[in-house]
Amino acid sequence: MTHAAQIRIPATYMRGGTSKGVFFNLSDLPEAAQLPGAARDALLLRVIGSPDPYEKQIDGMGGATSSTSKTVILSRSIKAGHDVDYLFGQVSIDKPFIDWSGNCGNLSAAVGSFAISAGLVDAARVPRNGVAVVRIWQVNIGKTIIAHVPITDGQVQETGDFELDGVTFPAAEVQLEFMDPAAEEEGAGGSMFPTGNLVDDLEVPGVGTFKATLINAGIPTIFVNAADIGYTGTELQGDINSDPKALARFETIRAYGALRMGLIDRIDEAAKRQHTPKVAFVAPPASYTASSGKAVAAGDLDLLVRALSMGKLHHAMMGTAAVAIGTAAAIPGTLVNLAAGGGERSSVRFGHPSGTLRVGAEATQADGEWTVVKAIMSRSARVLMEGWVRVPGDAF
Structure with missing residues (x-):
């Protein structure tokens, strides 16, 4: 042969x-x-x-x-x-x-x-x-x-x-x-907030109903409060990825969030769309030890964010999710903005499992609709x- x-x-x-x-x-x-x-x-x-x-x-x-x-x-x-x-x-x-x-x-x-x-x-x-x-x-x-x-x-x-x-x-x-960065081709009518709301009550069968910010910016993302799903926002990869039941809950949240955002028509379609949307949970600042052993002080942060990618907690933060974080933080009333203390802001520094990241965004409101001119961050x-x-x- x-x-x-x-x-x-x-x-x-x-x-x-x-x-x-x-x-x-x-x-x-x-x-x-x-x-x-x-x-x-x-x-x-x-x-x-x-x-x-x-x-x-x-x-x-x-x-x-x-x-x-x-x-x-x-x-x-x-x-x-x-x-x-x-x-x-x-x-x-x-x-x-x-x-x-x-x-x-x-x-x-x-x-x-x-x-x-x-x-x-x-x-x-x-x-x-x-x-x-x-x-x-x-x-x-x-x-x-x-x-x-x-x-x-x-x-x-x-x-x-x-x-x-x-x-x-x-x-x-x-x-x-x-x-x-608002993803025009995604969701209902290309809106940054496909449901028309800065915060929704997201009902997830078998998990519960909780507040969520559903945003199309950088990448479609579902933000929930860490406390509402039993977390503090200081978790590292092992705290989530070693728990199959937790991962299954996050995937269920992601699937129902995708449905609510209009990204899929049926729940079973989420399995073939693993990259989007992302699901993330936010919390007010708190001190923690990063995965490298580095101490991260609450005073150096505006908020905490943990995000999942392809079914696992990310070791740091996806760049597109950082754009979503910066965009949502710039818009008063979103869960991200509220976790950072509320009000108007042009940038945030958030804590993730590996340390911190700063991201900026320029948001404006006209006729009740929010738009973001650009989001800015540095990489290498x-x-x-x-x-x-x-x-x-x-x-x-």
């Missing part, structure tokens, strides 16, 4: 924020995978090492967590006024599917760097020294992201002294602007490895 030989595909393994993934230039993919569809999904699943019933992704590039089971495809932008088109795929670890329904805010920090190094940005837009402004079209959600990428001697500068909780080593700071990015990724030739 003969077996197909392996093929090799140019790829770059990158960290962006507190995530990492395999980056591809669209033109480098095999022809069958250059268009959306089963062939592309099969190829990327094999690259990452999914589906893996052992949930380790040993036979692929994935790291067996939602933060490290990611793929990115980039190309010169076909959108006027943009440099690069950015398509993100969240790869399921144990199931044979890729969720294309949302963005990865953390990997957004690496998009500009990759695009410049791959020649996807016009050379005239990249200074010899200074900051390159890369205009990114986020294809999954149809939004603009502006990345400010430091450049030294004509090359992307990756080293520096910017520290990001959840990332072990310092690196160069990359500032990101998420423009008009670094190339970990570049060359070729190999997969069996019959894998897609």
Whole structure:
């Protein structure tokens, strides 16, 4: 019996924020995978090492967590006024599917760097020294992201002294602007608050009824009060992820929140839409010890936030969820805003399992409708490895 030989595909393994993934230039993919569809999904699943019933992704590039089971495809932008088109795929670890329904805010920090190094940005837009402004079209959600990428001697500068909780080593700071982050294509009529309310009573059969802020900004997110579901907001990964019953409750909350937001038509559809929406719980400031052993003081925080991604408590905070946090915090009356003390604010510093993060947002209200011009936060990015990724030739 003969077996197909392996093929090799140019790829770059990158960290962006507190995530990492395999980056591809669209033109480098095999022809069958250059268009959306089963062939592309099969190829990327094999690259990452999914589906893996052992949930380790040993036979692929994935790291067996939602933060490290990611793929990115980039190309010169076909959108006027943009440099690069950015398509993100969240790869399921144990199931044979890729969720294309949302963005990865953390990997957004690496998009500009990759695009410049791959020649996807016009050379005239990249200074010899200074900051390159890369205009990114986020294809999954149809939004603009502006990345400010430091450049030294004509090359992307990756080293520096910017520290990001959840990332072990310092690196160069990359500032990101998420423009008009409300997800227009999601939910009812494209509203930032698809139910029309800043706070809803969310009824979840078998769990209970509690207050929730359902928002489409950065990524569709369901915010609930930690105390209402039996938590303090100081929990670390082991407190949640080691409890199967807790994870099942969160998934049920997520499913009914998705239904209420109009993201799905039936509860059973939530299982095939794992990346969105996110579910998070908030609480007023409190001191705690981060997963690194670092002491986090209540006085350094505006609020506490814990969020789940792909069915598990995230080790830090998803970038897109941080956009949702900053947006909701800027709007008086949301659960996020109330946990931070209420009132008007243009930025918040929140505590997450790995430490703290500051995010800003500019919110305005007109005719009773809230809009957010942009959300801003800083991340860092670094190339970990570049060359070729190999997969069996019959894998897609």
